[in-house]
Amino acid sequence: xxxxAATIPWYRSIRLRLVVTAVLVEAFMLTIxxxxxxxxxxxxxxxxxxxxLAALAPLLDAAxxxxxxxxxxxxxxxxxxxxxxxxxxxxxxxxxxxQRGDLLASVGKVTPQLLSGKAPEDRSVVAALTxxxxxxxxxxxxxxxAVGSARFGLSLADLIAxxxxxxxxxxxxxxxxIVLSLLLLASGGYLITRHxxxxxxxxxxxxxxxYSTPITIPSRDEIGLLADNFNAMAxxxxxxxxxxxxxxxxxxxxxxxxxxxxxxxxxxSGQLLDVNRRMCEMYGCTREQALLLSLADLSANVAPYTPVxxxxxxxxxxxxxxxxxxxxxxxxxxxxxxxxxLRSARIGTAHRIIALVRDISERKQQQSYLEHIAHxxxxxxxxxxxxxxxxxxQAMVHAQRRGQLLAVAYLDLDGFKAINDRHGHDTGxxxxxxxxxxxxxxxxxxxxxxxxGGDEFxxxxxxxxxxxxxxxxxxxxxxxxxxxxxxxxxxxxxxxSIGVSFYPQEAVDADQLLRQADQAMYQAKLAGKNRxxxxxxxxxxxxxxxxESLERIRRALTQGEFVLHYQPKVNMRxxxxxGAEALIRWQCPERGLLPPAVFLPVIEDHPLAxxxxxxxxxxxLTQITLWYGQGLDIPVSVNVGARQIQQADFVESLRAILAAxxxxxxxxxxxxxxxxxxxxxxxxxSQVMDACRMIGISFALDDFGTGxxxxxxxxxxxxxxxxxxxxxxxxMLDDPDDLSILDGVLGLAAAFNRQAIAEGVETLEHGAMxxxxxxxxxxxxxxARPMPADEFPAWAAAWRxxxxxxxxxxVSRADLPLLYAGVDHRVWITAIENFLRGQRDTPPPLDVRRxxxxxxxxxxxxxxxxxxxxxxxxEQIHQEVHALAAVMVDLQSQGRxxxxxxxxxxxxxxxxxxxxxxxVLIRRSSPGA
Numbered sequence: 045x046x047x048x049a050a051t052i053p054w055y056r057s058i059r060l061r062l063v064v065t066a067v068l069v070e071a072f073m074l075t076i077x078x079x080x081x082x083x084x085x086x087x088x089x090x091x092x093x094x095x096x097l098a099a100l101a102p103l104l105d106a107a108x109x110x111x112x113x114x115x116x117x118x119x120x121x122x123x124x125x126x127x128x129x130x131x132x133x134x135x136x137x138x139x140x141x142x143q144r145g146d147l148l149a150s151v152g153k154v155t156p157q158l159l160s161g162k163a164p165e166d167r168s169v170v171a172a173l174t175x176x177x178x179x180x181x182x183x184x185x186x187x188x189x190a191v192g193s194a195r196f197g198l199s200l201a202d203l204i205a206x207x208x209x210x211x212x213x214x215x216x217x218x219x220x221x222i223v224l225s226l227l228l229l230a231s232g233g234y235l236i237t238r239h240x241x242x243x244x245x246x247x248x249x250x251x252x253x254x255y256s257t258p259i260t261i262p263s264r265d266e267i268g269l270l271a272d273n274f275n276a277m278a279x280x281x282x283x284x285x286x287x288x289x290x291x292x293x294x295x296x297x298x299x300x301x302x303x304x305x306x307x308x309x310x311x312x313s314g315q316l317l318d319v320n321r322r323m324c325e326m327y328g329c330t331r332e333q334a335l336l337l338s339l340a341d342l343s344a345n346v347a348p349y350t351p352v353x354x355x356x357x358x359x360x361x362x363x364x365x366x367x368x369x370x371x372x373x374x375x376x377x378x379x380x381x382x383x384x385x386l387r388s389a390r391i392g393t394a395h396r397i398i399a400l401v402r403d404i405s406e407r408k409q410q411q412s413y414l415e416h417i418a419h420x421x422x423x424x425x426x427x428x429x430x431x432x433x434x435x436x437x438q439a440m441v442h443a444q445r446r447g448q449l450l451a452v453a454y455l456d457l458d459g460f461k462a463i464n465d466r467h468g469h470d471t472g473x474x475x476x477x478x479x480x481x482x483x484x485x486x487x488x489x490x491x492x493x494x495x496x497g498g499d500e501f502x503x504x505x506x507x508x509x510x511x512x513x514x515x516x517x518x519x520x521x522x523x524x525x526x527x528x529x530x531x532x533x534x535x536x537x538x539x540x541s542i543g544v545s546f547y548p549q550e551a552v553d554a555d556q557l558l559r560q561a562d563q564a565m566y567q568a569k570l571a572g573k574n575r576x577x578x579x580x581x582x583x584x585x586x587x588x589x590x591x592e593s594l595e596r597i598r599r600a601l602t603q604g605e606f607v608l609h610y611q612p613k614v615n616m617r618x619x620x621x622x623g624a625e626a627l628i629r630w631q632c633p634e635r636g637l638l639p640p641a642v643f644l645p646v647i648e649d650h651p652l653a654x655x656x657x658x659x660x661x662x663x664x665l666t667q668i669t670l671w672y673g674q675g676l677d678i679p680v681s682v683n684v685g686a687r688q689i690q691q692a693d694f695v696e697s698l699r700a701i702l703a704a705x706x707x708x709x710x711x712x713x714x715x716x717x718x719x720x721x722x723x724x725x726x727x728x729x730s731q732v733m734d735a736c737r738m739i740g741i742s743f744a745l746d747d748f749g750t751g752x753x754x755x756x757x758x759x760x761x762x763x764x765x766x767x768x769x770x771x772x773x774x775x776m777l778d779d780p781d782d783l784s785i786l787d788g789v790l791g792l793a794a795a796f797n798r799q800a801i802a803e804g805v806e807t808l809e810h811g812a813m814x815x816x817x818x819x820x821x822x823x824x825x826x827x828a829r830p831m832p833a834d835e836f837p838a839w840a841a842a843w844r845x846x847x848x849x850x851x852x853x854x855v856s857r858a859d860l861p862l863l864y865a866g867v868d869h870r871v872w873i874t875a876i877e878n879f880l881r882g883q884r885d886t887p888p889p890l891d892v893r894r895x896x897x898x899x900x901x902x903x904x905x906x907x908x909x910x911x912x913x914x915x916x917x918x919e920q921i922h923q924e925v926h927a928l929a930a931v932m933v934d935l936q937s938q939g940r941x942x943x944x945x946x947x948x949x950x951x952x953x954x955x956x957x958x959x960x961x962x963x964v965l966i967r968r969s970s971p972g973a
Contacts, residue, residue: 120149137153178199182196246258314397326382369382370383454544456565471534491505597646597652600632616815621840626663668705744763774804783864786817895926918961928951
């Protein structure tokens with residue numbers, strides 16, 4: 045902005061302001077000085093008057109007191125006249141009164157008021173200035189006694205005149221000082237401000253953009269330094285202006301040369317302030333035209349590309365940069381796509397919005413083409429699987445909202461493969477194109493026909509009142525496909541098999557609908573082709589639940605939700621930890637830690653079982669390596685299912701897994717095979733075991749005794765360990781049959797030179813019985829539950845054999861009846877308890893000779909053990925048991941059940957005493973006792 049040159053009026057000049065300011069200050073100071081002088085002179089006048097009064101009082105008292113006392117009027121008058129006429133006393137009048145206040149004499153300018161005593165006396169000089177006479181009175185005393193008073197007026201004319209002269213001189217001096225100050229200030233103001241004119245002229249030149257003429261001020265005072273700094277500033281400004289001009293030129297060149305369009309908007313109003321050349325080319329306008337355009341002129345004016353949305357985009361820039369695609373409009377009305385990047389910027393002190401706009405019409409065309417390819421079949425231009433999924437989901441929502449049905453029809457061409465193989469893919473493609481067109485024509489405009497690939501198509505039929513409403517369209521589809529199709533010189537003909545699934549269904553999504561239609565399509569093919577089949581949701585519910593379980597288990601394997609726990613195997617006689625069995629668990633995020641019975645049966649006949657089995661092998665071998673590093677070197681047994689071990693490549697797969705764990709010796713791995721699994725293909729399983737034994741891996745038959753055991757079975761399978769099923773071990777204390785099976789299995793193991801290990805050892809009594817039967821190896825909750833791998837080393841280091849197991853002898857074959865006798869007694873006691881608790885209708889035999897234990901006492905034990913003293917104690921306790929049981933049964937019959945039940949502890953105590961005596965008898969009967 046250039047300022048016009050102007051002269052400063054005299055009344056606005058600095059000189060005048062300096063002079064006026066100085067005069068005002070000087071006047072103020074002189075006023076204070078004069079006021080102070082006046083006060084001092086007045087105080088001096090007051091003081092002098094007081095001194096004169098003080099001097100006159102004794103004189104009047106001496107001259108008049110005696111005369112007043114004598115009441116000598118003539119003398120008093122004569123003296124008074126002398127005092128009034130004397131120039132030394134300066135008394136203007138005098139009035140003499142006696143003690144009673146009677147007038148004795150009055151001389152001078154006496155007024156009636158003075159004579160009457162009504163005129164007040166003056167208290168200060170100020171009060172006497174009206175008549176220049178200070179009126180006062182003095183007391184006349186004679187020898188200390190008041191004889192009268194004299195009132196007189198003291199003239200102040202001389203003192204007042206003196207004061208006036210002093211004040212007049214002070215005023216003259218002040219006026220002279222003011223004049224002198226004005227002269228001095230005017231001269232000083234001129235000296236100070238004479239160079240300011242040069243500065244004013246320089247600022248005018250600067251205002252008119254003239255920086256060429258410097259200021260020349262020879263003085264080296266502050267103004268001279270100011271002039272030098274001003275010259276330097278002008279030079280800097282001139283240099284900066286040149287730089288800015290160059291920068292502006294460079295910016296404009298770059299701005300106009302940019303390949304993208306630039307818009308600069310005002311942040312508050314949104315007004316367009318500047319554009320570059322590319323913008324003019326892109327929108328078909330000049331720069332002047334562009335600056336007059338509004339948002340409506342630049343927008344397509346169709347939602348969501350209206351001026352309202354454009355203004356909102358500009359507003360949102362305050363929250364951060366904005367990038368979006370926009371449908372823009374040229375001045376000739378042509379629409380095209382642009383990508384807009386909005387940024388907020390500060391240019392100088394102004395807040396602006398910069399829009400970078402790029403023409404993306406070609407990209408949009410390419411994107412549209414790619415989207416078409418992504419959502420449509422390249423051969424038939426029908427929707428593909430992706431677009432089908434989107435339309436099917438929308439149709440499902442639509443059906444739910446309107447309460448109508450939709451049908452998903454899965455269509456597969458019958459005989460297409462033969463045509464494709466015989467006449468080639470080109471012919472097959474031409475056939476597909478024609479059939480796709482016919483099928484689309486057979487459907488309604490609202491229906492969807494999609495190609496999944498090959499000769500598989502899917503149609504989505506919407507707005508059906510009921511299932512029967514879809515039959516006409518399905519019939520038309522079958523007819524459209526079955527019509528002959530001319531392709532070149534050939535006349536081709538196929539048919540279609542269609543599977544149909546209806547929606548809504550409970551808890552079914554789009555993928556499940558397609559799978560249902562797919563399954564129904566196969567049913568149509570099985571039924572003879574060229575027909576449709578409707579999916580039965582009820583029949584599929586069980587299969588679908590099984591499939592969902594498989595998917596969840598697969599996801600658990602992928603996401604690492606499976607873990608291995610390890611149950612120790614021990615030698616109950618030596619206390620050695622001989623190994624551990626790896627047992628899979630599912631650490632489910634939703635349901636917690638799940639046992640294998642929850643999920644293994646689901647995958648038993650599925651290939652997923654092999655994947656899980658291989659994971660168990662890898663995890664167990666990794667754990668063996670980790671334990672070995674911690675000083676724990678034990679074999680680990682892994683359970684293998686029938687499907688896995690019967691795989692043709694089982695041995696090769698196992699070799700690869702072992703190769704991935706080179707630090708693990710093969711003999712540290714034991715494979716447990718279910719007896720029933722091995723029987724499915726005995727020959728193949730036997731060969732697999734032999735191959736694994738060559739590697740160094742041993743085998744154990746798990747749950748032995750629950751399958752179809754035979755001597756041939758044991759002979760042909762090269763297993764080194766028989767695992768006695770826990771069901772026999774758990775119940776052997778209370779079931780003589782299970783004890784017999786257990787004894788038989790141990791006999792088979794010994795006969796075939798196999799080791800035996802008992803599962804299900806839950807109590808110390810189980811362990812003691814097994815040791816007496818000659819079975820030293822065991823596992824079960826009575827020893828340890830399965831535990832996480834990191835807890836196993838500490839448990840193995842701390843585990844010790846229970847003292848009750850120490851020194852237990854192995855019962856000879858001849859003394860096995862002693863063990864059976866103890867079990868029989870337990871069974872009898874349990875029967876008594878069950879009867880008393882109402883869980884049995886009749887009590888067991890109460891006759892001491894009729895129970896199985898009593899029969900044993902009578903027959904076998906008398907012949908073999910009656911000579912031993914402990915036998916007598918056993919017999920006595922047995923009689924006491926029966927006697928107590930008879931009493932308790934009698935109480936029960938009388939309806940006194942609580943009394944009977946109260947004596948159960950006594951009955952159990954006798955049972956334990958009898959079993960303890962049996963153990964004593966067993967020890968004494970054992971060899972070496």
